Amino acid sequence: MGCGSSKNVQRVARIGEEETEQKSVQQAEVKPAVAALIDGKAVADGILENLRTTVDTLGAEPLLAVVLVGSNPASMSYIKRKQAAAAGCGIRTKLLHLDDSVSQLELQRTIETLDADDDTDGIILQLPLPEHLDAKKASALISLAKDVDGFSPANVGATALHGHEPDCCPCTPKGCLQLIRSIGVPLRGKEACVIGASNIVGIPMRAAAQGRMHDHDVPH
Helix, strand or coil, X not given: CCHHHHHHHHHHHHXXXXXXXXXXXHHXXXXXXXXXXXXXXXXHHXXXXXXXXXXXXXXXXXXXXEEEECCCHHHHHXXXXXXXXXXXXXXXXXXXXXXXXXXXHHHHHHHXXXXXXXXXXXXXXXCCCCCCCCHHHHHCCCCHHHECCCCCHHHHHHHHCCCCCCCCCCHHHHHHHHHHHHCCCCCCCCEEECCCCCCCCHHHHHHXXXXXXXXXXXXX
């Protein structure tokens, strides 16, 4: 599909998100602000259903490339779940499984090749990487439109700024916000406490809270 198609994928997916958020706001108008049990599976099923519908409108199956270095059991489990979810939505996946002894140069060449491939719409560099590899340098080679995890500084920064939309929103904060919206809780003006300050979860979550709420605190 290519970079232009990647933009179409993001645009269509964003439409589905806006519809979900609009429903949540409508629910918020009639629901009192009380403690509620969040049904994560139901939320996930709804998101997948929306994605299946929106992908059908593209006229072609997007391709997600996943780069895995080594055989970390947790990483392999995550990837299997991602592949299964993608298949259920009509999204193709391609796994590039590199040996844990791969050099920094070889890893970067792999990512550069994928990023230049017009058929590849999104790229995930599965973290963590072996200690001898520099994840920041490798991740920086993924263009913003193909940065599916939303880990690039530009995507994280755009998440935090009012009036700006990232090419790809960091996935964990996005999921957290969707869970909150699912119970009809309006975010604006709420206080948020983010526990942890990692580049993968804590910092992007703080950025998302900053962009959508007034007050937040991030204890280490």
